[in-house]
Amino acid sequence: MPVTSVVKDPETLSLTVHAEFPVKVSRLWEAYLDARQIEKFWGPVEYPATFTRHDATPGGRSNYHMTSPEGEEFHGYWEWNEVVDQKFFEVTDGFANTDGTPNADLPTTRTVFSFDPTPEGTKLTITANFDSVEELEQIVKMGMIDGTRSAMSQIEQVLIDLRNYAQTFSTDAQILSDTKVRISRLVRGTRDQVWRAHHEVQLMKRWMLGPDGWSMTECVTAQDVGDTYRYWWEPQSEEIGQGFGFTGAVLESLPQSYERTTEQMIDTDYPATVNEATFTATIAGTLLSVVVTYPDIQTRDMVLATGMIDGMEASYARLESLL
Structure with missing residues (x-):
């Protein structure tokens, strides 16, 4: 299991996920920046994701939805705030309505993805920052921790399966x-x-x-x-x-x-x-x-x-x- 710990901290209004992967930073980094790859693991196993926009640059945006086993779609978005190549990126992460507009009834978070090399591969740290304890607890009750564990359980196989696919020079x-x-x-x-x-x-x-x-x-x-x-x-x-x-x-x-x-x-x-x-x-x-x-x-x-x-x-x- 790639996830090594999940830390909920009401004092700092944050939820931090630590995970480790036996691949170089560059390989894991590209898995997150390539829409074809990230949609293979961003959603929980039972709720696969589809990204219809994913421009990983400051001022850019990602639009995606997760599809339930019954065919119901749950939409979300990222607004890209900062990107430092193969180091970290920060996004505003929110829920969306079916037309892609932000869902103001649910919290947004400032989420930072940090990539650090280790002797065995890469340590990934994802920190979601909330505006209040109530919003933090709301997201936890919605199943964010279990959903993240389920989603990340897919990454290692994706990194193997898509290695050649990601480097294919054909349309x-x-x-x-x-x-x-x-x-x-x-x-x-x-x-x-x-x-x-x-x-x-x-x-x-x-x-x-x-x-x-x-x-x-x-x-x-x-x-x-x-x-x-x-x-x-x-x-x-x-x-x-x-x-x-x-x-x-x-x-x-x-x-x-x-x-x-x-x-x-x-x-x-x-x-x-x-x-x-x-x-x-x-x-x-x-x-x-x-x-x-x-x-x-x-x-x-x-x-x-x-x-x-x-x-x-x-x-x-x-x-x-x-x-």
């Missing part, structure tokens, strides 16, 4: 719900490089081309909230298809970390999607995660059946050759 799509799909790619490049590659016209025209045989003939980028973008591609031969393009607007932006945009296929009546891109620095490069929200399950399946993922992988492989 992967995961269905999160009837309307949401997360597309992930670990790109060999710095976060600054990968961010610029998605916002600088000349770079985009060199790599964002999909399979061989296409060229980007129009590229109008959007840099700030409210800006609109427009991309258009033409085939080098009519035998491989007809020209197509996308347009949309920036809804939210946290430079080099997170961007939420709309996307609409030009000259079609296909419904628009909302795309949330997160850029996370890792030892091996930059983890790019894009959560796409479709209007319905039919549109989701129709788009996935077009070979979109293969086209994206061809583009990312081209980007890596440039970086």
